Structure formats: C-alpha cells, structure tokens
Amino acid sequence: MPRSAAPVAIEESGPVTSRFGPPPTPAIGLAAVAGHVALRRFLMERTASRRLPHALLFLGPTGVGKRTLAQALVAQHFCATGDGCGSCGDCGALLRGNHPGLLTVAVAAGKSSISIEQVQKLAHDLSLSAQDERGRMTLLLGADRMTAAAQDALLKTLEEPRPGNVLVLTATRGDAVLPTIRSRCQRFALLPLAVTEVAAVAARLGITPAIPFEVAAGCPGVLVEWGGPLVDRLRRGVAKLLAEERGREDLPKWLALLHEEQPEEAEPAQLRARARLLLRLAGSLVRDAVVLRASGGTATIRNLDQAERLAQIAGRAEWADAGAALSRLARAADRVEGNVDPASALFCALQPAADEAARAAEA
Numbered sequence: 001m002p003r004s005a006a007p008v009a010i011e012e013s014g015p016v017t018s019r020f021g022p023p024p025t026p027a028i029g030l031a032a033v034a035g036h037v038a039l040r041r042f043l044m045e046r047t048a049s050r051r052l053p054h055a056l057l058f059l060g061p062t063g064v065g066k067r068t069l070a071q072a073l074v075a076q077h078f079c080a081t082g083d084g085c086g087s088c089g090d091c092g093a094l095l096r097g098n099h100p101g102l103l104t105v106a107v108a109a110g111k112s113s114i115s116i117e118q119v120q121k122l123a124h125d126l127s128l129s130a131q132d133e134r135g136r137m138t139l140l141l142g143a144d145r146m147t148a149a150a151q152d153a154l155l156k157t158l159e160e161p162r163p164g165n166v167l168v169l170t171a172t173r174g175d176a177v178l179p180t181i182r183s184r185c186q187r188f189a190l191l192p193l194a195v196t197e198v199a200a201v202a203a204r205l206g207i208t209p210a211i212p213f214e215v216a217a218g219c220p221g222v223l224v225e226w227g228g229p230l231v232d233r234l235r236r237g238v239a240k241l242l243a244e245e246r247g248r249e250d251l252p253k254w255l256a257l258l259h260e261e262q263p264e265e266a267e268p269a270q271l272r273a274r275a276r277l278l279l280r281l282a283g284s285l286v287r288d289a290v291v292l293r294a295s296g297g298t299a300t301i302r303n304l305d306q307a308e309r310l311a312q313i314a315g316r317a318e319w320a321d322a323g324a325a326l327s328r329l330a331r332a333a334d335r336v337e338g339n340v341d342p343a344s345a346l347f348c349a350l351q352p353a354a355d356e357a358a359r360a361a362e363a
C-alpha cells in the first residue's frame with residue numbers, strides 16, 4: 001500500500017480492568033484512552049453511527065494524548081467489533097502498522113517539517129478508490145509542522161473531500177495551521193488530564209517516573225519523554241541555577257546542562273532538543289515560582305519537591321515580571337526550533353536575567 005510517510009504503528013494501551021480467565025487482549029479503542037471523556041463519548045457515537053466529520057483537528061499541548069486519541073479513533077472505526085478490541089484482524093493490522101485503510105503522514109525521521117511532497121503523495125493516494133467499504137482514514141500528525149507549501153497543497157484535499165475519507169489532524173500550535181485549514185476541520189481542544197489520570201496512565205504503561213506526576217502538567221506523554229533520571233537531574237540543575245544564578249560565572253554550568261550525557265561531538269539537532277527541554281523545564285519552574293508568589297499556597301505547584309528553590313526563584317527580581325519572563329522562554333524555544341545556535345538561544349533567555357542581577361548587585 002502506498003504511504004506518505006513511514007508507517008506509524010498504533011500504540012497498545014493496556015486493559016483498564018483485569019478479569020478472570022485468560023488475560024484479556026489489550027483494547028486499543030476509545031474506551032481504553034484516559035481522560036477526554038466528553039470528546040471520547042462524542043467520537044464513539046459518531047463512529048457507531050458512521051457520521052464522523054470528514055476532517056477533525058485535535059489541538060492540545062505536547063503529550064496530552066492527541067495522537068493516542070486519533071489512533072484510538074482509527075481502531076474504533078475499523079475494528080470488526082466496533083470497539084477497538086485489539087484482537088480482530090483489523091486491530092491486528094493496525095497494531096502491526098499495515099492496515100490498508102489507514103494512511104499516516106508525519107514528520108519523517110531527521111526532518112523538522114512535513115514537506116509538500118508528502119502532502120502531494122497523500123492527495124494522490126486519497127484520489128484512488130478505497131479498498132474497504134468502511135472507507136479510509138488519514139492521520140496527519142503534527143499539522144502545525146507542515147511547510148506553508150504543504151499546507152496550501154492540503155487545502156484542495158480538504159475542500160473537495162472524497163466520500164468515505166476521514167482526515168484526523170493533530171497540532172500543538174493551532175496558530176501555525178492556516179486559518180483556511182482550521183476552518184475546514186471540526187476542531188477539538190484536548191485539555192490536560194487530572195493528576196490521578198496521569199498517574200493511572202503511567203501505571204498502565206509501567207512507568208515509574210523520576211519526576212513528580214505534577215510536572216507533567218496533565219500531559220502523560222511528558223512522563224514518557226521526561227520520566228527518566230537524566231531529565232530529573234536536569235530539572236534539579238535548572239532549579240538550582242535559576243534560584244542561585246549569580247551572573248556570567250554561571251555560564252559554564254548552563255553549558256554543562258546542555259552537554260550532560262551528550263556525545264563529545266553532539267549533533268546540532270541533539271543540542272537543539274536539549275536546549276528546548278531545558279527551556280521547558282525552566283518554564284515549568286518559573287511558572288511555579290509565579291504561582292507561589294501570587295498565592296503563597298502550594299496547592300497547584302507542580303515541582304513541589306523543589307519548594308525551597310521555587311521560593312528563591314520567586315524572590316529574584318529578574319523573574320518578577322512573570323509575563324515577560326515566560327514569553328522570553330517561549331520566544332527562545334521558538335528560536336531554538338529555527339537555525340539559531342542552541343547555546344545562544346538558551347543564554348538569550350536566561351543570561352539577560354543574570355546580567356540584570358549582576359548589575360543590581362553592583363549598584
């Protein structure tokens with residue numbers, strides 16, 4: 001079957017409850033997804049009555065479960081028993097990543113965007129008749145990572161949908177998707193999960209994260225990405241530097257965090273990914289410090305184990321303007337996505353603060 005990108009196999013999610021008898025086959029349908037209750041109910045109804053919108057756009061923060069939900073929707077649609085049983089022929093093909101009714105387009109390995117060629121290939125594939133009377137589903141993962149030309153190319157497919165085709169788009173940054181594409185999709189905002197739901201997902205995946213569940217900010221995918229001991233060490237390192245930073249003499253310490261456990265000759269892409277992670281960790285800590293200063297309470301603090309450092313960060317003048325500080329971190333993350341040197345992007349976000357502190361100390 002022609003594909004527009006490397007096939008992405010449906011991820012298994014474990015059974016919600018255990019039963020007597022032989023071990024149940026892990027369900028992969030909408031019922032097995034954590035959180036997003038109202039949205040799942042809507043999608044279940046529409047799938048059962050074969051009235052899915054021809055284009056859906058799932059919007060939400062990284063790791064909130066957009067892809068998981070989209071894959072569960074696909075399983076629900078094609079499953080022989082209609083619930084994503086995980087054991088029928090269709091579910092088996094989805095789990096193996098070779099179901100003829102599913103096309104997947106995503107950012108290819110080593111690339112940073114979805115190209116116009118990928119979208120043109122998709123348009124061609126969709127112009128052919130579906131082999132299955134249940135039609136065809138397309139997962140377009142990371143619609144906000146399409147180049148401008150790719151987005152233009154997708155428009156025509158969305159404007160003149162062939163009957164029986166359903167496109168499911170996912171995006172973290174809604175404003176990076178053309179308004180003309182957004183308006184042709186039925187849009188759904190995926191909200192962060194409760195801490196208990198995040199913990200339940202971790203238990204089901206067998207993950208015992210090194211970071212507190214709260215740091216995931218309702219996004220279970222963050223646990224998978226951040227749950228290891230290295231990220232926890234980096235988080236503590238960032239907290240320490242944000243709390244104690246004394247100026248330019250701390251620059252080597254930031255560099256050390258950028259290079260910790262990286263190969264001697266780290267690829268620019270690896271350093272960019274690390275800089276992005278450090279900025280997100282800094283954002284999480286600064287956000288906590290701002291909340292702590294505003295409310296004095298710790299009820300909604302995510303990095304509660306760093307309470308002492310957070311109080312220090314909250315007391316530092318350069319983080320006093322919370323809006324400016326957080327937008328500086330966000331801007332730096334955007335610059336890291338581009339061709340800016342990761343180290344300098346990191347320092348632009350964090351070093352001005354150090355300079356200000358140094359000047360204040362000298363004054």
Ligand SMILES: [Zn+2]
Nearest residue numbers: 079085088091
């Ligand atoms: Zn099935």
